[in-house]
Amino acid sequence: MSTISIDGDRLLGRIRTLGGIGRDEAGRLTRLAATDADKLGRDAFVAWSRDAGLDVRIDRIGNLFAIWGGGQGHAPLMIGSHIDTVIDAGMFDGCYGVLAGLEVVQTLAETGVSPDRPIVVAAFTNEEGVRFSPDMMGSAVFAGSHPLEAALASEGTDGALLGAELRRIGYAGDEEPGFLKPGAYLELHIEQGPILEHEGVGIGAVDSLQxxxxxxxxxxxxxxxxxxxxxxxxxxxxxxxxxxxxxxxxxxxxxxxxxxxxxxxxxxxxxxxxxxxxxxxxxxxxxxxxxxxxxxxxxxxxxxxxxxxxxxxxxxxxxxxxxxEPVQFDGRIVRLVETAAAGRGLTVRRMTSGAGHDAQMLAPIAPTAMIFVPSAGGISHNPREHTADDPLIAGANVLLDVVRDLIAALPSGGGA
Amino acid sequence: MSTISIDGDRLLGRIRTLGGIGRDEAGRLTRLAATDADKLGRDAFVAWSRDAGLDVRIDRIGNLFAIWGGGQGHAPLMIGSHIDTVIDAGMFDGCYGVLAGLEVVQTLAETGVSPDRPIVVAAFTNEEGVRFSPDMMGSAVFAGSHPLEAALASEGTDGALLGAELRRIGYAGDEEPGFLKPGAYLELHIEQGPILEHEGVGIGAVDSLQxxxxxxxxxxxxxxxxxxxxxxxxxxxxxxxxxxxxxxxxxxxxxxxxxxxxxxxxxxxxxxxxxxxxxxxxxxxxxxxxxxxxxxxxxxxxxxxxxxxxxxxxxxxxxxxxxxEPVQFDGRIVRLVETAAAGRGLTVRRMTSGAGHDAQMLAPIAPTAMIFVPSAGGISHNPREHTADDPLIAGANVLLDVVRDLIAALPSGGGA
Missing domain, CATH: 3.30.70.360 (Alpha-Beta Plaits)
Incomplete structure (x- = not known):
């Protein structure tokens, strides 16, 4: 395969734009699930996706799916994460994975690639679990491990119900959760820990979640x-x-x-x-x-x-x-991550994820793996959360390569 | 010496009467220094002292001195403690020592004893240090180790000044602190710890304070x-x-x-x-x-x-x-306590005081010792603080015997 690369400026620009949505007078970033700030963040992601020619679908728990290509009835390849944040958050946790997914799809579309299956960029509702419990709610409902009705009836820390809040902000969709059956799931994320930085390694090929x-x-x-x-x-x-x-x-x-x-x-x-x-x-x-x-x-x-x-x-x-319970990711995809990183001249190590991610909810229903980039000082859930531009771009290019490899490698069949 | 004994009913009755002063609607006892409740407690002590024929003098920091007998210019023997309490207190801490001192003097007077020196019962201001800092304030000012003016200017947790509060409740006296020079100081107190009860010993002969x-x-x-x-x-x-x-x-x-x-x-x-x-x-x-x-x-x-x-x-x-610094009490008086306890058929052990007491302030200016009686469960500063009637009476009788021995043993000279 020829080497193509994502548009780093476009990706970084979108990360910063999304990171500017939901700041208070003091500059603190807070986009709790199903709030007005979350609505504005969702609006931005939907607009970028539609501008890139993707079809945006929303399910009943408010998960967003930006779908590219109908394919030939094969099970879609899904790239996902979340855009809700904690209180006084950084701008990378979750958002990086969603926007890098969009960037990868847009890059593939612009280079004339025509995969045999849909590629879907997912932004799952309420991963952080700060306003509504439990965390990773949207992906759990999507994967069938948490009941939809219980999730919609979840009462927020402010007394509001999630179902009503989703309707209020216009993101209570009509797709049944699980309407897409992914053939594989990928999630690119900042490490939120110190290991990659401490060891001077560029990419984490995440083979498990604690x-x-x-x-x-x-x-x-x-x-x-x-x-x-x-x-x-x-x-x-x-x-x-x-x-x-x-x-x-x-x-x-x-x-x-x-x-x-x-x-x-x-x-x-x-x-x-x-x-x-x-x-x-x-x-x-x-x-x-x-x-x-x-x-x-x-x-x-x-x-x-x-x-x-x-x-x-x-x-x-x-x-x-x-x-x-711990989650073991798909060994074949983990090896693809290692190969892709090496192909980009990056150092790579296998590692476990210490934090919870939407990927752990997807792993039971689809071959799944995650890609980590270093977090400065291991800091996350904090305004000092930071990853430099180069590793952000490098991680997105590794994601791009793994997606291309997976398109070539995934079996036919399945799909919506 | 013939054996005489204190009037147990009178002592216990006064402890209970004083313990009933300063209770709130829920029955909690709180007589913080220089409050209205403290005034009522002081009034009771002054009335009992005057009824017993004692001369009550008050110094500028509000310490109360009930003086019996003019003596022949010899240094007075002082028995003391305090009647202020912590918040939600028991009725024995401090009050037992003051009222037992009064009981001892009254018993001596009633049995026609005529000592060659005054016997003084002291109730020192603000031992607990809950409303005003530091604790043991009245005895420290009396002994010259804390400046009077600083003590009077001390600001309470409620913003009131101690000097003004003493004037308000009518207990800002005109004697200069230290106007009496005690020839010896005795303090009877509940142990506030578990050792005597745990070992089944009746009397603690307190030889030091930690x-x-x-x-x-x-x-x-x-x-x-x-x-x-x-x-x-x-x-x-x-x-x-x-x-x-x-x-x-x-x-x-x-x-x-x-x-x-x-x-x-x-x-x-x-x-x-x-x-x-x-x-x-x-x-x-x-x-x-x-x-x-x-x-x-x-x-x-x-x-x-x-x-x-x-x-x-x-x-x-x-x-x-x-x-x-630790305080060492007077070895000779400690031995008198041991002898007196044994003479009453009580078991006795030497021990150190784990808590602070007015006695530590007096020790630098006069030969000093303390007598402890057991505390049920070692509990103090708590409504469950308790010592049974018999050990309360026994402790007062030991105090009586030590006072009689000291009158006989103290050198002549000194005094006001």
Missing amino acids: GISWQRIAIVGEANHAGTTPMTMRRDAGHAAARVIDFLRRSALERAPRLVATVGSLGLWPNAINVVPGEAVLTVDMRSPDADILAAAEARFAAFLQEMRSEGGFSITQTRLVRT | GISWQRIAIVGEANHAGTTPMTMRRDAGHAAARVIDFLRRSALERAPRLVATVGSLGLWPNAINVVPGEAVLTVDMRSPDADILAAAEARFAAFLQEMRSEGGFSITQTRLVRT
């Missing part, structure tokens, strides 16, 4: 006077929490890099300088790309808590908050 | 995504805080029971389940009755923090909040 175990641990000991209670008579819930924090760190280090564990949140009661803490509540976030490692880590942690209980002195309650 | 070191430690690492940041690249301030907690506990256990250390308060930032903590702020409370042990513990802790700094990854700030 399973997540979130728990809340409540430890009850006894609050006592810090001056008059002998060390040997204390039931110090703060020290018990410290033991949990240290256990989890050692446990994860033993399995690094296949396991991470974090105590991000901790509260003591009564939280006074001169009182031995009587209660501690902490959260545990454990993730692994390997289902067995994650399950074993949970079991080891439960055994540790049981051991603490059996020492006496503490009542410990363990509450499961979130549990998702 | 020095206190309060510090605030701020640890700055780096906040990062809990899913995408490898364990080896983290600068987890929460884990650093856990190491501090564990170090302090091990450090205190090595020196137990001569050292206690507590991390009572801890806050993480941003304190989110899926973010590696970037900052931790915690408080450290270390106490010892031994000045060398306390100083060595501070030095070991500072070295530990320095070691953590030298590992890299964390910026650690150490702020000193409070530092008091």
